[in-house]
Amino acid sequence: MFQKTNNLNSSMLKTSALVxxxxxxxxxxxxxxxxFPLPIFPSFLKIDLSDVPAMIGAFTMGPAAGVLIEFLKNxxxxxxxxxxxxxxELANFLTGTAYVLxxxxxxxxxxxxxxxxxxxxVSTLTMTLVAGILNYxxxxxxxxWVMGYxxxxxxxxxxxxxxxIVDLKTLVIFAIMPFNIVKGIIMSxxxxxxxxxxxxxxx
Numbered sequence: 339m340f341q342k343t344n345n346l347n348s349s350m351l352k353t354s355a356l357v358x359x360x361x362x363x364x365x366x367x368x369x370x371x372x373x374f375p376l377p378i379f380p381s382f383l384k385i386d387l388s389d390v391p392a393m394i395g396a397f398t399m400g401p402a403a404g405v406l407i408e409f410l411k412n413x414x415x416x417x418x419x420x421x422x423x424x425x426x427e428l429a430n431f432l433t434g435t436a437y438v439l440x441x442x443x444x445x446x447x448x449x450x451x452x453x454x455x456x457x458x459x460v461s462t463l464t465m466t467l468v469a470g471i472l473n474y475x476x477x478x479x480x481x482x483w484v485m486g487y488x489x490x491x492x493x494x495x496x497x498x499x500x501x502x503i504v505d506l507k508t509l510v511i512f513a514i515m516p517f518n519i520v521k522g523i524i525m526s527x528x529x530x531x532x533x534x535x536x537x538x539x540x541x
Contacts, residue, residue: 348480358510361538364479366411367418370430377522382481383517386429386523388430392438393529401442407481408434423484429469436460436468437522462522469518474510485536490506 364389373386386413396404410428413436420427434490444457482489496503496513503509 355403358399359403359410360393362395363410363414366391366407370411372413376517378499378514379517379520380492382492383497383513386520387525387528389434389437389525390529390532392434393441393525394533396438397445397530397533398440402445403441404438404442405435405498408410408438422481424427425477425480425484427436429472431451433465433469433518437465437525440464457523458522458526460528462519462526465522466515466518470510474506478506478509 369388369390370386373384375381375384376380389408392404392407393413395407408431412431415430416424417426438461441457441461444460445453447453448456478489478492481487482492493503493505493509496509500513
């Protein structure tokens with residue numbers, strides 16, 4: 339009898355988690371469509387809050403749930419339609435994962451105010467480093483290939499807002515990495531604020 343009850347409870351918990359992951363993934367996909375530029379960065383760099391649902395998933399269900407939400411939201415975006423040949427979705431998934439994975443791991447170990455601050459700080463730095471390396475080696479060249487733009491076109495867009503940008507390396511250092519620091523701060527504020535608001539009812 340007790341075994342059956344435990345199995346039923348376990349099944350209900352799994353179903354509840356899957357429903358939440360599905361909801362957060364769908365919300366994340368919608369938020370990807372609501373991106374906006376910041377005037378201090380090149381126009382091709384746009385802020386969106388699509389990682390916030392994955393943050394909530396990582397806080398409430400652990401790092402694996404956060405990564406799964408990142409994957410599913412980008413899969414949904416590909417199904418709805420990509421204007422970057424999938425490169426934007428891959429970039430969003432990898433950089434988003436670089437944020438939510440350490441966030442979930444560290445928060446699971448240190449569930450305190452200091453733990454939250456540490457996890458968001460480390461996650462922002464991790465995302466910034468990963469975004470810098472991957473944009474230099476993969477994403478910018480891939481965007482250029484898919485969209486038919488030379489890399490110099492991206493450099494020129496960067497130079498319009500920052501005269502220090504003269505090549506791909508300086509584009510990464512003076513635009514892409516600072517952009518991801520700002521993005522990480524914005525996500526941290528909104529994500530943790532929303533998590534706190536939902537915490538009492540998100541069981």
